[in-house]
Amino acid sequence: MTVDLVIFTVRQDELQVLLIERGNEPYRRCAALPGGFVRDGETLDEAALRELREETALDGRKLHLEQLHAYSDPERDPRGRIITVAYLALGPDLPLPVAGTDAAAARWMPVSTALGGGMPLAFDHAAILRDGLERARWQLEHTTVAAAFCPEPFTVGDLRRIYEAVWGFKLDPSNFRRKVTRTEGFLEPTGERRFPEVGRPAALYRRGVASLLIPPLLRSSEFPVGR
């Protein structure tokens, strides 16, 4: 019984996933999701938090963490029958992680690259990553977790760039602002402003108390990035 982690962040306006290079067989030197065995007396949630800390030196209490799915194909691990429960973690642009015990190296990689096929992932981790991506996109529609990607305080523009990176297309800035500010409890104004290198300063916000978006922020009207 193991847990595996799909850890997403947005860096340079791009959705990235944390991958390790495996130090042990099987799939030695192959890219993989961080993860490890569940210990006695641990819940799966606790195991996921521990792996997050051990393998990546990230503080799980500052991240959004949720269970994704259990993967159980008897052939999924050549060592034998290992069932894994995948977790989805979302966090702001984080310091470069340190390599853990089992990992020769850990690094951020654009999701598009990781799924591009140029460098296959160990085990069934490509399928897990795809499921995690779909779940993250869905979560942005229906919950306020997008704010978990933003270091506080943040601007409406910061939040919009999160949506654009995860969904993969541009949004109308004015309509986006209306939607997120209309939703009670999504954004909590700080009263401060941020002065960018160029352009008008933007109001700064913290995460509000709401966790569900009602109504949802639909991604139906997809217009391509280069509109």
Next chain:
Amino acid sequence: MTVDLVIFTVRQDELQVLLIERGNEPYRRCAALPGGFVRDGETLDEAALRELREETALDGRKLHLEQLHAYSDPERDPRGRIITVAYLALGPDLPLPVAGTDAAAARWMPVSTALGGGMPLAFDHAAILRDGLERARWQLEHTTVAAAFCPEPFTVGDLRRIYEAVWGFKLDPSNFRRKVTRTEGFLEPTGERRFPEVGRPAALYRRGVASLLIPPLLRSSEFPVGR
């Protein structure tokens, strides 16, 4: 490692769940969700299908079956560390199930009764049932699984009564009809009609090929059952 099944059906315009009376310790004579241990070489999906067949004599191929969540509290089972993966199954009003090996008896029970607290469920099955109910309600909004509750062929009124039973409130018949008939691929007309004991005959449909509802059939406008 076990699987547990939340099996829903709609009988007498009411959402019901299949419960067994446990024949063995722990929680002997207590109501519980059907389930059992995963065998070597089995995926979790296969184990869920097998338990469905063994404990309830239902044919899983005719049901909607999906993974719900993994429950891992070390204290959840007094026998020791047992992690369970819960599955959600939805089916039309089914023949009364037969008791299986581990079950002294199996019976349908209204979900409201099972969660009412008058008769506590074994282990953490009440929490699993609540999660299953919430998932089923969500699925009706966003997918066409409601049709899985209807024996074919069925009428728009049959389908509406499914929604009313699962969501717990009445829907406007005319607007409901417009929504489900507008959604391409939800209903496939058979050309036949059903003549009820009273009232105008209704057109009969089969399940269409669509599985996602776009746009979703929102349950936002909840007006109480006794409007």
Next chain:
DNA sequence: GCAAAAGTGTTGCCCATACACCCATGC
């Protein structure tokens, strides 16, 4: 005819989109 359920038409409202436009800043 009457009751009951199926099915259609219509109206008004809300809200999202699209886009024009103004604002505040650095250079």
Next chain:
DNA sequence: GCATGGGTGTATGGGCAACACTTTTGC
């Protein structure tokens, strides 16, 4: 002034709730 992103106003259109209305049956 100009470029740049932040932020506001607004017209248009589509969808949905509400409900009046018609249709088709059994009795």
